[in-house]
Amino acid sequence: MVTANKKKIGLLMVLPAIILFIIMTIYPFAYMIYASFTDLDLSKANTGKIIGLRNYLDIFKDQLAISSIEFTALMVLIAVPVEMVLGLALSYLIRNLIGEKILRALFLIPMMVPAAVGGFGWKMLFNFIFGPVNYFLNLFGIQSIEWFGRPGSARIAVLIVEIWQWAPFVFLILYAALQALPRDILDAGKVDGAGGWKLFLHIELPLLRPIFYVTLLLRVIDVLRTFDIVYMTTYGGPGSATSTWSFYAYKVTVSYGWNIGYGSALCVILIIVSAILINTLTKVLNIGRELGLSKE
Structure with missing residues (x-):
């Protein structure tokens, strides 16, 4: 029978993999969605402001x-x-x-x-x-x-x-x-x-x-x-x-x-x-x- 201590040890063992997955996958994906609503342009200064759906509307043009x-x-x-x-x-x-x-x-x-x-x-x-x-x-x-x-x-x-x-x-x-x-x-x-x-x-x-x-x-x-x-x-x-x-x-x-x-x-x-x-x-x-x- 699995005890509470063994469950905690198991969780600690997989925790690094979970953190790595979040850092390498979840965070970039979430940031991409956020960035799609901004005018972020690394070649220009003072960008990164929220502009709503403008980027999505521009795609169709x-x-x-x-x-x-x-x-x-x-x-x-x-x-x-x-x-x-x-x-x-x-x-x-x-x-x-x-x-x-x-x-x-x-x-x-x-x-x-x-x-x-x-x-x-x-x-x-x-x-x-x-x-x-x-x-x-x-x-x-x-x-x-x-x-x-x-x-x-x-x-x-x-x-x-x-x-x-x-x-x-x-x-x-x-x-x-x-x-x-x-x-x-x-x-x-x-x-x-x-x-x-x-x-x-x-x-x-x-x-x-x-x-x-x-x-x-x-x-x-x-x-x-x-x-x-x-x-x-x-x-x-x-x-x-x-x-x-x-x-x-x-x-x-x-x-x-x-x-x-x-x-x-x-x-x-x-x-x-x-x-x-x-x-x-x-x-x-x-x-x-x-x-x-x-x-x-």
Whole structure:
């Protein structure tokens, strides 16, 4: 039986971790919310006064912010679905192939490459003059593309890099889930005449659905805070065509300005939008029920 003294000793043991958590997480988050209601700008004197909702209202008038929101939404609507489909396809097709273990290891390399290395590498691959991508396009009679020089092609390039790096994450989770499916159910399906594509479509895919939905949520959360790929490839350019929400907040607060108040408002809005989107997806996909966490 746990005595009162043991409880006090246990509390004292975890107290440093609790204090560290408050200092490193709770306090900065609370200060960010407070700063979003001020005109705090480290590049100007006599700032830090409460200005109410002005920062939040200014976001809807800021074309750079709106452009960042649009590109972030584009990444969620294009990159995430492609990653999910590609990861699922690879996890299904790779099974029972000759050299399956080697292929599995190769597919995971993009995910293990540091963002700085991957971004720099793709920047060289997409180079207009000596990049291999344009070289191969020229072999098929296609004119060289200024990948990072035009808004449309720059957005496509960033989407390609995002999909290249994170489709392996989806593949890894779904491949592991496929390997862990109950063999008795699969064997029963085979006895009943299901095999190949039919077995996957009618038995394996429904069993994978909870893991698929959770992976989808993880990818949506991660894409909403995309920063490193943009930083290493386009730096948000040309103009603000490839600037994500997180990257624009960084530029406002650290890169070309020190407007802490406005940058904090951008971060708070991002958190609110992310929470609303994730909660909506959770309800629409009924993830609680799929995982057996809800009786509804």
